Amino acid sequence: MLVLYPIANDLQGDCLSFPSLRDISWAFLLSVLLFVTPAVRAQESPYIVTYDHYLEEPGSLEVEYFSTFGTQRAANDYHAYWVEVEYGATAWWTTGFYLDGQTTFHDSTLFTGFRWENRLRPFKHEHFINAVVYVEYEQISEADKIMKEVEGHDVESEHGDPNAALGQNHNHELELKLLLSRTYKGWNVAVNPLATKNLSPSSPWEFGYAIGASRPLALKASPNRCNLCRENFNAGAEIYGGLGDTQSFGMHNTSHYLAPVVAWNLPAGWTFRLSPGFGLNYNSHRLLLRWGVSREFSGFGEMVSHLFGRRR
Amino acid sequence: MKPAFPPVDCARRAALAMAALLTFHVSCAFAQRQDSVEVKIDHHRHNQYAELANAPEEARAKPNPLADDPDAIAAGKKLFEQHCAKCHGTAAEGRKKAPSLQVEEVQRAAPGTLFWILTNGVVRRGMPVWSKLPEQQRWQLVSFIKSLGHSAANETEKKAP
Numbered sequence: 099m100l101v102l103y104p105i106a107n108d109l110q111g112d113c114l115s116f117p118s119l120r121d122i123s124w125a126f127l128l129s130v131l132l133f134v135t136p137a138v139r140a141q142e143s144p145y146i147v148t149y150d151h152y153l154e155e156p157g158s159l160e161v162e163y164f165s166t167f168g169t170q171r172a173a174n175d176y177h178a179y180w181v182e183v184e185y186g187a188t189a190w191w192t193t194g195f196y197l198d199g200q201t202t203f204h205d206s207t208l209f210t211g212f213r214w215e216n217r218l219r220p221f222k223h224e225h226f227i228n229a230v231v232y233v234e235y236e237q238i239s240e241a242d243k244i245m246k247e248v249e250g251h252d253v254e255s256e257h258g259d260p261n262a263a264l265g266q267n268h269n270h271e272l273e274l275k276l277l278l279s280r281t282y283k284g285w286n287v288a289v290n291p292l293a294t295k296n297l298s299p300s301s302p303w304e305f306g307y308a309i310g311a312s313r314p315l316a317l318k319a320s321p322n323r324c325n326l327c328r329e330n331f332n333a334g335a336e337i338y339g340g341l342g343d344t345q346s347f348g349m350h351n352t353s354h355y356l357a358p359v360v361a362w363n364l365p366a367g368w369t370f371r372l373s374p375g376f377g378l379n380y381n382s383h384r385l386l387l388r389w390g391v392s393r394e395f396s397g398f399g400e401m402v403s404h405l406f407g408r409r410r
Numbered sequence: 411m412k413p414a415f416p417p418v419d420c421a422r423r424a425a426l427a428m429a430a431l432l433t434f435h436v437s438c439a440f441a442q443r444q445d446s447v448e449v450k451i452d453h454h455r456h457n458q459y460a461e462l463a464n465a466p467e468e469a470r471a472k473p474n475p476l477a478d479d480p481d482a483i484a485a486g487k488k489l490f491e492q493h494c495a496k497c498h499g500t501a502a503e504g505r506k507k508a509p510s511l512q513v514e515e516v517q518r519a520a521p522g523t524l525f526w527i528l529t530n531g532v533v534r535r536g537m538p539v540w541s542k543l544p545e546q547q548r549w550q551l552v553s554f555i556k557s558l559g560h561s562a563a564n565e566t567e568k569k570a571p
Binding site for chain 1: 481484485486487488489492493496506507529530531532533534535536537538539541542543544545546547550
């Protein structure tokens with residue numbers, strides 16, 4: 099919807115009869131994404147909050163949409179969503195851009211901000227435990243409810259205020275994560291400690307964690323092409339929560355969640371994910387029902403290079 | 411006294427001259443870059459299989475546990491088309507982004523070496539890590555890649571008088 103908004107906006111009034119240059123540009127970009135770049139089978143992990151150490155393949159573009167339905171005690175439930183465009187700049191660097199929004203039932207719909215994430219792989223080879231450095235800058239309002247991570251003293255009641263009040267306060271934050279992960283006998287185990295700093299000088303560092311484990315339902319590929327083969331499904335669980343801040347570190351006065359996760363990888367490059375998350379204490383939302391769809395476009399970088407006449 | 415050119419003309423001429431100079435410099439820079447790219451290509455060709463030699467002895471010695479699996483090559487072909495063909499080509503003939511896997515260097519390499527390369531990638535040269543595929547699937551890929559040597563040899567034999 100965020101992508102289509104400018105087009106819808108232009109279609110009002112005088113622009114109804116002739117498409118503007120901007121409309122044509124959007125249509126061109128969408129057609130390039132959908133039809134020109136080849137899609138490949140994604141081999142995505144099922145995690146929604148946790149990251150493993152695998153980066154986007156070089157030159158590949160992944161477009162993702164995720165939804166989170168959250169229940170709220172003593173306030174209105176909400177539907178938060180984000181769109182992410184992720185690009186494999188090199189085999190050791192992946193960069194991504196997020197746009198966040200939310201609808202609180204019986205209240206309003208808000209665009210809540212953007213994030214720019216980078217994942218960098220410092221080591222050449224696989225090791226017993228593999229590390230990737232995650233650096234993200236985010237400019238989001240306090241109405242942001244996507245809960246892509248839980249940090250500091252994040253609690254359910256913070257999401258209870260009306261959007262009009264929450265949407266007025268904007269935060270500039272720097273988020274650092276260490277993505278530790280290992281795959282052994284088909285099982286992937288990933289541990290992500292995180293530290294976040296609101297860039298206003300008086301704010302403390304806040305901490306959080308995410309831990310995930312997952313495994314494909316079949317380790318051997320079948321020789322036949324199939325959509326419903328067990329090898330296309332990847333299932334597991336993740337647990338995530340806050341760890342307080344520099345003034346009050348620990349697992350108290352914050353929220354924690356346990357969420358089974360499942361992903362279905364389709365041959366055309368599509369991946370579907372589903373994850374019902376359950377709050378583990380009274381500070382947590384009772385239910386965070388998350389689902390997402392993503393599509394990977396291989397050779398996007400090469401295609402853009404050709405469009406601009408660069409010969410390699 | 412009236413100047414030879416009105417000030418606006420002077421500015422326009424100066425801008426044109428600057429643009430021409432800039433275009434010349436940019437084209438020279440591109441030409442130099444092309445030359446240096448051509449020199450580098452030979453060096454690159456020489457080195458693109460060098461990573462095979464970096465596989466540790468222990469990794470090389472690993473036998474393919476699916477060597478006798480009748481489905482391994484077909485499954486490996488399917489996996490290759492899904493994950494590898496976009497860079498290496500549908501018949502592993504090699505493309506701009508990734509080298510041919512039909513060549514002798516690859517076909518002579520031990521299955522364990524190929525498995526090690528798949529597991530670790532050649533990250534600095536743009537090949538991603540493929541340990542996200544389960545071990546069995548990586549061995550299925552190795553089975554398929556090694557089968558390319560047999561099919562190439564068979565074709566050569568058929569062509570021979």
